Amino acid sequence: MLAHGRTRLLTHKFLWRRQAHAVRAPLEDARWPGWELVVGIEVHAQIKSRRKLFSEALSSDLTTPPNTHVVPFDAAFPGTLPRLNPKCVELGVRTAIALNAEVQHRSAFDRKHYFYADLPSGYQITQQYAPIARNGCLALEREGISVRVKQVQLEQDTGKSTFLPRNRITAIDLNRAGMPLMEIVSEPDMRSPEEAGSYVRTLQALLRSVGSSDGNMEQGSLRCDVNVSVNRKGEPPGTRCEIKNLNSVKFMMVAIACEAFRQISLLERGLPVPQETRGFNEERAETYSLRSKEDAPDYRYMPDPNIPPLLIDSTFIDAIRQHMPELPDATRGRLLAQGLSQRDVEVLMDVDSGREVGFDGQLGHGAVAYFDDVARGRDPKVVVNWITHELLGQLAFRDETFKENPMSVAQMGDLIDLVQTGKVTGTSGKTILRHILTNRTADSPSKIADDLKLLAATDDGASLEKWCQEAIAALPEQADVVRRGNLKVVNKIMGHVMKTSRGTAKAQDVRAMLLKLLS
Amino acid sequence: MLSLVRQRTSCSNPSSFVFSRKVSFQTVNAVINALTSQAASSLPAASTSSLHGLRLAIKDNICTKNLPTTCSSKILENFKSPFDATVVSLLTANGAEIVGKANCDEFGMGSLNIHSAHGPVVNPFGVKVASGEVVERRSAGGSSGGSAAAVAANLCDAALGTDTGGSVRLPASYCGVVGLKPSYGIISRWGVVSFADSLDCVGVLARDVRTVRRVHDILAVYDSRDPTAAPSGVREKASQLLTSHFEHVQGDSLNGLRVGVPQEYFPTELQQSVVTPVRRILEQLRARGATLVPVSLPSTPYALSAYYVISSAEASSNLARYDGIEYGTRVEPPPGADLVKTANVYAHTRSLGFGKEVQRRMLLGTYALSADAFENYFLQAQRVRKLIKADFDRVFCVPNALASSPSAPADGVHVLLHPSAIETAPKLRGPDDATDAQSSTLDAYLQDVMTVPASLAGLPAMSVPGGQGADGWPIGVSVVGQWGCDELVMRVGEVIESCREDA
Incomplete structure (x- = not known):
C-alpha cells in the first residue's frame, strides 16, 4: 500500500x-x-x-x-x-x-x-x-x-x-x-x-x-x-x-x-x-x-541538514550495557539453574512475554519478576508450582490474564509460607488463593485463614483424635475391616475426617492417627 | 507620526530622495512595495526594555503569529503560522515594535526581489518620496529586498532578513544600508521557513552598525529548538579564540589588525567603478593602523556552482511539504484527473502555487539528488564546500572554533574585505519583472558570486555602505570574519562607517 x-x-x-x-x-x-x-x-x-x-x-x-x-x-x-x-x-x-x-x-x-x-x-x-x-x-x-x-x-x-x-x-x-x-x-x-x-x-x-x-x-x-x-x-x-x-x-x-x-x-x-x-x-x-x-x-x-551527526561515546554505551535488563536466554538459564523444569520455565517465560512494556524503557513487572520476588528466600520449585499450577491455572479458569492477577507478591509469599510451615494444609491454601482471586481482597492469607477457620488445629492433636474417633464411630464396618488388616479401607475413613475438619487436617496425620486408634 | 528625515552625509546624488514629514508611511510603502502586511499599533513596551522604541520589519519567511507568513508565495497566500519564530519572540520580549512583514523573493530564492507574489520591491534610492515620483526604477536586491528597502526608506529602524547565499548583504549593498549575516548557528532558525537549512541564517539590516549590533546582541542566544544552534560552549570557545588572537579594536585605531584582500573577489565581471571606492576604504583602514594583506582563496571560482547545487537540493527537499493538505493553498484536481498517484494530485497545487524561479530550483535540486546525479552533483558540491571552508581556515589567524583541532596560521588575517556585489543595483525592467527573460537568470545568479563563499563556510559577513559607483548609486563593502567573530566584523564595519563620514 x-x-x-x-x-x-x-x-x-x-x-x-x-x-x-x-x-x-x-x-x-x-x-x-x-x-x-x-x-x-x-x-x-x-x-x-x-x-x-x-x-x-x-x-x-x-x-x-x-x-x-x-x-x-x-x-x-x-x-x-x-x-x-x-x-x-x-x-x-x-x-x-x-x-x-x-x-x-x-x-x-x-x-x-x-x-x-x-x-x-x-x-x-x-x-x-x-x-x-x-x-x-x-x-x-x-x-x-x-x-x-x-x-x-x-x-x-x-x-x-x-x-x-x-x-x-x-x-x-x-x-x-x-x-x-x-x-x-x-x-x-x-x-x-x-x-x-x-x-x-x-x-x-x-x-x-x-x-x-x-x-x-x-x-x-x-x-x-x-x-x-x-x-x-x-x-x-x-x-x-x-x-x-x-x-x-x-x-x-x-x-x-x-x-x-x-x-x-x-x-x-x-x-x-x-x-x-x-x-x-x-x-x-x-x-x-x-x-x-x-x-x-x-x-x-x-x-538531513538539520540534524547533526549522532555521536555516541563508549561511556554512554557502557552505562546502558551495565543497566541492561536480563535477556531471554539469560533468564532461561538462570531459572533452569534454580532447579525449575524446562516446562515450568517455558510456561513462566511465555506468560512473561505478555507483560506490559513501559514507556521510555521502563520495565514492566511480568511473571518472571513475580516469580523472582516470591522465590526470594523460598524454595523456587515450590514457588513455581504455586504460580504455574495454582495461580495461572485459576486465572486461566477465570479467563483472566496474568496482568489482571490481583494477588500481590506478599500475599503469595505468605500463602506459601503458611502451607510450608504446616499452618494450613495444601487444600486450604488453594481455597485461600481462590478466595483472593474471587474477592480481589488485599487481606493477608494469614488473616483469611483465620477468618475462614482454615488454620490447621494447633491443639497438639486433640481435635484430630476427636475427629478420628467420630469417624470410626460413624463408620464401624469400615473400621472393623481396617482392624482386620485391610489398610486400603483406611482412605474411606480418612475422607470422613477431612470432611469434618474442612480440610484443615493433614492427610498424613489423619492416616497415622486412624492407624494408631485402629491397631 | 514618523520621522522620515534622512541624513545622507556622503551622498550627493541628485536623484536621491528627501523624505518629508508630510509623506505618509503608506505612500512610501505603496511606491517601494517593501512591506506586505502591517501590524496594528501595539502597546508601548516598558521603557526599560533593551529594544524599547525600536521599530522592526520582519521578512515574510519568518513566522509570526499575528501577521501572515506568505514567503511571498502563492502557495502560502493565506497562511498564518500558529507560532512566533524565536527571533520574533525575542524582539517583542525585549520591547521592540514589529511594524510589518517585508517583501522578499519567493522562499528567499532570488537576488533581485523580483520573484515575489507581492510584486517586485523598488529601490528607495531612486524614488523621490516628496512627490512619490520614481526617478529611476531599480532593484532593491534580494532576497531580503523588502527588509533593506524598508530600512532605507525609514519605514522602520531595523529589519530582519534571511541570508542563504547573500540575501541580506546584497540588498543592503544595493539600498545603501548595513546588512549582517551572522555566523551560521548563532541566531535561532526556529520559525524561519527553510530554503536551504545548511545555509540559512537570520540577518539584521539597519541604517547603522550600532543598531544592527543592538538587535544582533538580543538575538544571538542559544535556542534548544534549533538543532543547528551553536551550543553555549562553542560560542564561548569562539570568543576566547578571538580575544586570544586579537585585542579589542580601540576606538578608531586599527593597530595590529590584519585585513585580507582576496584576489579572487575582484573578477572580470566587477565594475571598475565598484573597485575604486573599495580601494579608498582600504586606504583609510591602512591610515588607521590596519595592515593590508593580499590573500588567495583558490576554491572561490567553484563556490557559485556548489552553492546552487546544494541550496537547490535542500530547497527541493524542504519545499516538498507544500502539498495543499495540512495548510496553504490547495488546487483541487479537475474532474477526471488521475488520482492514483499522490504526486499527480499534488501537481495541481504545486504547479499553480510555486513561481517559476522556485520551480526551476526545485527541478535542479531534484535532479541533483537523483540516483544518477547524486555523486557528480550533490556530493561533488559538498566536496567543494569543504575546500571553500579550508580556504578560509588557511587565511584567518583566528582558529575555527567548530574544527575538532583548531589551528590557524600565526600570520593570517583577522578579517577579509571585498566588494559586496559586482555592481550597483540593477535596473528593474517592466512593471512586472517576474516575466523577465530566461537569459537573465544566469546574470541574476552571478549577483551572488561575492557572497556565497561566506555562506558555504557559515562565516559572519557584513555589508556596509562604502560610497557610490559611477552612477551615483550605493555600493557596499563586505567584511568577513572567522566563525564566531561576529563582534569583530561589526567593529571593523563601524570603523568603515566612520571612515565614510570622515571622507
Whole structure:
C-alpha cells in the first residue's frame, strides 16, 4: 500500500549471493525437494517511547482520537525543526546491545523523499548511510542457528491514511506521524518459513525484554518485510522478491511458503523470476505484484541538514550495557539453574512475554519478576508450582490474564509460607488463593485463614483424635475391616475426617492417627 | 507620526530622495512595495526594555503569529503560522515594535526581489518620496529586498532578513544600508521557513552598525529548538579564540589588525567603478593602523556552482511539504484527473502555487539528488564546500572554533574585505519583472558570486555602505570574519562607517 521500497534490494544482489551460501549447509525440505529457500527479513519495530522521535508530541495507541497527538512539526509546518528524542537513542542502543551489534560511535540521519498523503513533509527521516548499529546476531535456540543482523537504524513512522469509500475521500491521521521506528535488517540467513517465524518471535521477545518495543504485530507496532528467493540445490540463490507489510507471524510464514511455490513453479517452467516488490493476500493465500524493479522509485536520499551527526561515546554505551535488563536466554538459564523444569520455565517465560512494556524503557513487572520476588528466600520449585499450577491455572479458569492477577507478591509469599510451615494444609491454601482471586481482597492469607477457620488445629492433636474417633464411630464396618488388616479401607475413613475438619487436617496425620486408634 | 528625515552625509546624488514629514508611511510603502502586511499599533513596551522604541520589519519567511507568513508565495497566500519564530519572540520580549512583514523573493530564492507574489520591491534610492515620483526604477536586491528597502526608506529602524547565499548583504549593498549575516548557528532558525537549512541564517539590516549590533546582541542566544544552534560552549570557545588572537579594536585605531584582500573577489565581471571606492576604504583602514594583506582563496571560482547545487537540493527537499493538505493553498484536481498517484494530485497545487524561479530550483535540486546525479552533483558540491571552508581556515589567524583541532596560521588575517556585489543595483525592467527573460537568470545568479563563499563556510559577513559607483548609486563593502567573530566584523564595519563620514 505504501510507497516504501528499498533501493538496497536493487543494489546488493551480489552481496546477497555471496553471503547466503557462506553460512548454511543446504536444508532438505519435504515441501520442495531439490530446492532451497533463502529468506531475509526487515523488521520495523515501533520504539515504545513516551514522545515522538523528533517532536514533543505524545505517542498514541489505538484508542487515541485521530490527530490529537500532533504538534506543528509532525504536520510539517513551515519553520519547524526536528529535535532528536534521547530516549529513542537509548532504546536503540539497548536493542543493539541485546542483538550483540556494534553500536556506531557516529551515525547520521538522512531524508528519504516520496510523495504520499500520510507523509506531510514529503520525506521520511531515516538512517540510510550511517545506521546506529551494525553486525549483530540473533540466536534461534530451538533451530540451533544464528541469524546475522546487518544493521539497526532509527527512523520516523508515517501517519495513517484510511480510504472512506462512502465519501470517496482519504482520511489522514497524523498521531503516528513521526513516531520512532527501529528498522532491524537481517542477513539472508533463514532457510524455511518456520525459521523466519522463529526469528520474528525471538526478536519480539528480545525487544520486549529490553523494553524497547512492545513488538505487537496485531496493533502494528511491529511490521515485517521479507525477502524470498529459491534455487536448486547447489546453485547460487535466485532472484529475490520482497513481500511487504506482513502483520502477523502466521501470515508471514504462509506468505513465504506461497512465494516459494510461486517462484519454483516459474523456474520449473523455465521462466525467470522477475525482481519485484509484492504484497500478500491473506484470504487467497497468494502474493501479488506491487511494482517491478523498473518502477522502483528514486528516493533521492540526502543527509538531513538539520540534524547533526549522532555521536555516541563508549561511556554512554557502557552505562546502558551495565543497566541492561536480563535477556531471554539469560533468564532461561538462570531459572533452569534454580532447579525449575524446562516446562515450568517455558510456561513462566511465555506468560512473561505478555507483560506490559513501559514507556521510555521502563520495565514492566511480568511473571518472571513475580516469580523472582516470591522465590526470594523460598524454595523456587515450590514457588513455581504455586504460580504455574495454582495461580495461572485459576486465572486461566477465570479467563483472566496474568496482568489482571490481583494477588500481590506478599500475599503469595505468605500463602506459601503458611502451607510450608504446616499452618494450613495444601487444600486450604488453594481455597485461600481462590478466595483472593474471587474477592480481589488485599487481606493477608494469614488473616483469611483465620477468618475462614482454615488454620490447621494447633491443639497438639486433640481435635484430630476427636475427629478420628467420630469417624470410626460413624463408620464401624469400615473400621472393623481396617482392624482386620485391610489398610486400603483406611482412605474411606480418612475422607470422613477431612470432611469434618474442612480440610484443615493433614492427610498424613489423619492416616497415622486412624492407624494408631485402629491397631 | 514618523520621522522620515534622512541624513545622507556622503551622498550627493541628485536623484536621491528627501523624505518629508508630510509623506505618509503608506505612500512610501505603496511606491517601494517593501512591506506586505502591517501590524496594528501595539502597546508601548516598558521603557526599560533593551529594544524599547525600536521599530522592526520582519521578512515574510519568518513566522509570526499575528501577521501572515506568505514567503511571498502563492502557495502560502493565506497562511498564518500558529507560532512566533524565536527571533520574533525575542524582539517583542525585549520591547521592540514589529511594524510589518517585508517583501522578499519567493522562499528567499532570488537576488533581485523580483520573484515575489507581492510584486517586485523598488529601490528607495531612486524614488523621490516628496512627490512619490520614481526617478529611476531599480532593484532593491534580494532576497531580503523588502527588509533593506524598508530600512532605507525609514519605514522602520531595523529589519530582519534571511541570508542563504547573500540575501541580506546584497540588498543592503544595493539600498545603501548595513546588512549582517551572522555566523551560521548563532541566531535561532526556529520559525524561519527553510530554503536551504545548511545555509540559512537570520540577518539584521539597519541604517547603522550600532543598531544592527543592538538587535544582533538580543538575538544571538542559544535556542534548544534549533538543532543547528551553536551550543553555549562553542560560542564561548569562539570568543576566547578571538580575544586570544586579537585585542579589542580601540576606538578608531586599527593597530595590529590584519585585513585580507582576496584576489579572487575582484573578477572580470566587477565594475571598475565598484573597485575604486573599495580601494579608498582600504586606504583609510591602512591610515588607521590596519595592515593590508593580499590573500588567495583558490576554491572561490567553484563556490557559485556548489552553492546552487546544494541550496537547490535542500530547497527541493524542504519545499516538498507544500502539498495543499495540512495548510496553504490547495488546487483541487479537475474532474477526471488521475488520482492514483499522490504526486499527480499534488501537481495541481504545486504547479499553480510555486513561481517559476522556485520551480526551476526545485527541478535542479531534484535532479541533483537523483540516483544518477547524486555523486557528480550533490556530493561533488559538498566536496567543494569543504575546500571553500579550508580556504578560509588557511587565511584567518583566528582558529575555527567548530574544527575538532583548531589551528590557524600565526600570520593570517583577522578579517577579509571585498566588494559586496559586482555592481550597483540593477535596473528593474517592466512593471512586472517576474516575466523577465530566461537569459537573465544566469546574470541574476552571478549577483551572488561575492557572497556565497561566506555562506558555504557559515562565516559572519557584513555589508556596509562604502560610497557610490559611477552612477551615483550605493555600493557596499563586505567584511568577513572567522566563525564566531561576529563582534569583530561589526567593529571593523563601524570603523568603515566612520571612515565614510570622515571622507
